Amino acid sequence: MSIFPSKPDEDFKIFVYEQFSRIGKALSSPHRLILLNILCQGEHSVEALVDSTGLNVANVSRHLQMLKSVNLVKIRREGKYIFYSLSDEETCLFFMEFRRFAEKHSSELHAALNLISDKPSRMNIVDMDELRQIISDDSAVIIDVRPETEYRTLHLPKALSIPLDQLEDRYNEIPEDKEVITYCRDNYCILADKAVNFLLKKGRKAKRLDIGILNWKLAGLPVETGFEEK
Template sequence: MSSLGPKHRIFARLADIAQAIGHANRLDILEHLAQGELSVEELAARTGLSIANASRHLQILRKVRLAEPRRAGKRMIYHLVGETDVVVLLSALGRIGERNSAEIQLVMANYFGKRDALEPLTRAELLARVEADDVLLLDVRPEDEYAKGHIPTAISIPLADLESRMKSLPRDRLIVAYCRGPYCVFSVEAVALLRAQGFQVRRLEDGLPEWRAAGLTTET
């Protein structure tokens, strides 16, 4: 029995990490932190949580060292610890969910599928098109997230501004939209809006964090 002790101790700590990410709000927080560091107040505003509730979730993530803060004056600014590993973990969780959960499959079909009937572009396909200079890459996240890091050559038009700035986009060139990750709705809504106006548009299969986790170049 003693020979199982080390394994069980490791599994217990892994279970702590699994429990820490086992909440929808904390997964949402991790997705936001994957775009770049944010204060407690900023995270609360973006996730729709109270500051106290956001802080409580962050403390749980901090306890298992998925997120850590730094002090900036009176504010606590959080960042991911081991960002690439966290993004890979969340991507694996998403793949398992899409395979095993009938509810996730239904949401993917009824929301993502209905708004974008075309298959998203893979990172490899996008890389080839960027290198061939035959695509306009559109980052539809908020401008501050774009400033913290974006795919090279991408231009920033947040989803909220897209309709008013649509006239500046080319109609004779493929547009590829991307946002925070595979379940971020910004790029899906951007594709639906642009395609309804006759633009050639696709979306990237995931987002900036996955691009960065794959070791691909980003710009700030």
């Protein structure tokens, strides 16, 4: 832990920039960025974050402690359970702006996106305006393929929760007379791509949303919580 400098000169300037660098260090892990992405959706228990990330409890806790050390996340205890959330809404806005900056400046990211741009799932997309009309008309089935814990925290209106690892077993739950729209966390989330590819192989008309639930929420569009009524 840094100690506040006693001399208000060069030592103070170094101290200030050291604090900036601590936040940079906290953001230097892809796993911690994924955790921030998930927590932008809302509060999650440690167990839910384990389920969403595929990391074990020890690693998730270690990454969360690093984020907490620079006040990017906060903690809440309820009995034996521990819940994490972002420290404030500004943290999510900062994270999304950080992503936008990286998208603009990372040539490696551009190259990776180009590699998948001609995949069937990336050629069958729906944008935000189209989806708003689809929701209004109830003209397609919207499937959230994220883990159920993330769906419970935040999801699109009228969306069904069918996590990707359950899609094959629950395929018969999808109405046959409508097109299917899949979505997940963001446009980098491959869960929606895999779902579209599976559905296309089944002969279904399927597309993925070209943004994620966070972009939808930050655009001020309606979202829901909990599970859909059966």
